[in-house]
Amino acid sequence: MDRKQLKRASGPLTGEIAIPGDKSISHRSVMFGAIAEGKTTVTNFLMGEDCLSTISCFQKLGVSIQHDNEKVIIEGKGLDGLQEPMELLDVGNSGTTIRLMSGILAGRDFHSTLAGDSSIAKRPMTRVVGPLREMGAKIDGRSNGEFTPISIRGNSLKAISYKLPVASAQVKSSILFAGLQAEGTTTVIEPVSTRDHTERMIKRFGGNINVDGKSIHITGGQRLTAADIHVPGDISSAAFFLVAASIVPDSSVILKNVGLNPTRTGIMDVLTNMGANVSILDSNDEFEPTGDLRIEASTLKGTTIDGEIIPRLIDEIPIIALLATQAEGTTIIKDAEELKVKETNRIDTVVNELKKLGANIEATEDGMIIHGGAPLKGAVVDSHGDHRIGMMLAVASLVTDGAVILENAEAIAVSYPSFFEHMESLTKQ
Numbered sequence: 001m002d003r004k005q006l007k008r009a010s011g012p013l014t015g016e017i018a019i020p021g022d023k024s025i026s027h028r029s030v031m032f033g034a035i036a037e038g039k040t041t042v043t044n045f046l047m048g049e050d051c052l053s054t055i056s057c058f059q060k061l062g063v064s065i066q067h068d069n070e071k072v073i074i075e076g077k078g079l080d081g082l083q084e085p086m087e088l089l090d091v092g093n094s095g096t097t098i099r100l101m102s103g104i105l106a107g108r109d110f111h112s113t114l115a116g117d118s119s120i121a122k123r124p125m126t127r128v129v130g131p132l133r134e135m136g137a138k139i140d141g142r143s144n145g146e147f148t149p150i151s152i153r154g155n156s157l158k159a160i161s162y163k164l165p166v167a168s169a170q171v172k173s174s175i176l177f178a179g180l181q182a183e184g185t186t187t188v189i190e191p192v193s194t195r196d197h198t199e200r201m202i203k204r205f206g207g208n209i210n211v212d213g214k215s216i217h218i219t220g221g222q223r224l225t226a227a228d229i230h231v232p233g234d235i236s237s238a239a240f241f242l243v244a245a246s247i248v249p250d251s252s253v254i255l256k257n258v259g260l261n262p263t264r265t266g267i268m269d270v271l272t273n274m275g276a277n278v279s280i281l282d283s284n285d286e287f288e289p290t291g292d293l294r295i296e297a298s299t300l301k302g303t304t305i306d307g308e309i310i311p312r313l314i315d316e317i318p319i320i321a322l323l324a325t326q327a328e329g330t331t332i333i334k335d336a337e338e339l340k341v342k343e344t345n346r347i348d349t350v351v352n353e354l355k356k357l358g359a360n361i362e363a364t365e366d367g368m369i370i371h372g373g374a375p376l377k378g379a380v381v382d383s384h385g386d387h388r389i390g391m392m393l394a395v396a397s398l399v400t401d402g403a404v405i406l407e408n409a410e411a412i413a414v415s416y417p418s419f420f421e422h423m424e425s426l427t428k429q
């Protein structure tokens with residue numbers, strides 16, 4: 001357990017940093033590289049613990065994967081190249097790993113067992129187990145497959161048409177991976193659009209996928225071919241410094257190489273609505289759009305965040321809650337009940353930890369209400385093993401009167417191992 005003492009910023013945040021690779025895209029680059037035919041080279045891969053769990057699971061499935069810093073080389077032998085693992089597939093803390101891999105394993109004719117840490121053990125799996133069983137996979141697990149460990153005996157699959165009960169890119173992607181192996185055309189219908197990295201990557205690896213509004217169609221039996229992937233920086237990681245520079249007076253920071261896929265840029269819309277001073281300096285539209293961002297401190301006002309924007313910023317809600325404590329007026333976050341099934345119940349952890357710092361914040365059934373302007377003070381706070389809560393609290397320490405002691409700070413390595421280095425580089429005068 002790592003206890004870290006953090007201090008208020010002694011001046012503005014200045015300088016520039018290159019944001020590390022996107023977690024969602026890094027996971028998918030290994031998954032597609034492993035099931036495609038040929039050598040896939042991935043650059044700017046996120047060396048966070050979650051993505052390393054994905055690499056280790058595919059190595060246990062017999063895939064040769066080498067990595068050296070942010071470069072990963074995967075020798076794909078097609079879906080049929082995956083082999084029955086001799087060991088448990090340990091997904092660590094990563095929901096994306098277990099949910100997406102389940103879709104791949106559902107169509108493989110062998111047995112595998114997946115489990116992870118104590119947080120994964122509490123996260124719901126029926127959302128993927130249900131549709132994968134409908135397609136023909138045999139899956140069992142604790143509480144009839146709702147919780148890990150889950151074991152999968154893959155099978156020949158049949159296509160389904162599936163209306164997602166929750167807006168979840170993980171569930172969508174899991175079914176698309178199974179659909180790639182099923183007989184016929186699988187359709188997934190989303191209630192609200194979610195991140196589309198899987199769809200983009202299927203095309204990048206030479207596959208066919210048809211997106212018609214919120215309906216996505218994929219035909220089984222396709223063979224994918226290796227591709228080179230340069231992973232853009234993670235906007236969900238950039239979000240912590242977008243907020244830090246917005247709330248520490250006189251700051252001016254440049255964040256290089258940030259992924260700007262429109263299904264992920266809800267934070268930019270919220271910053272703009274709240275009066276933040278953020279601009280895109282230079283952008284590039286490759287298979288995933290990217291750009292450099294400039295952010296300067298400004299006066300902020302409260303806003304309402306609800307409806308279709310929620311999946312576009314779901315992982316940024318903890319840091320948006322902190323932003324709202326520094327704004328004039330009230331911020332209301334609604335339609336975000338999915339926060340309850342993340343690494344922690346992020347409605348409760350955000351509210352409880354920010355209250356310890358003196359924030360005027362209350363939990364609601366599907367979000368939270370934040371009354372801005374209450375001065376924040378030092379306290380002992382806890383990430384509860386949730387990387388995004390840990391980083392939000394570390395950013396909060398820049399504006400508290402008095403030191404913040406952060407318990408379980410090590411969780412941050414799940415998605416942003418160089419977070420404290422970057423924070424130091426921007427805060428040193």
Ligand SMILES: O=C(O)C1=C[C@@H](OP(=O)(O)O)[C@@H](O)[C@H](O)C1
Pocket residue numbers: 023024025096167168169170171173195314315338
């Ligand atoms: O597909 C992905 O890479 C992710 C989807 C989201 O989860 P849900 O699909 O459960 O909303 C997000 O919270 C998670 O961090 C990554």
Ligand SMILES: C=C(OP(=O)(O)O)C(=O)O
Pocket residue numbers: 023050093094095096097315342343388415
């Ligand atoms: C929810 C997250 O990830 P996962 O579901 O992959 O654990 C996250 O990174 O905030």
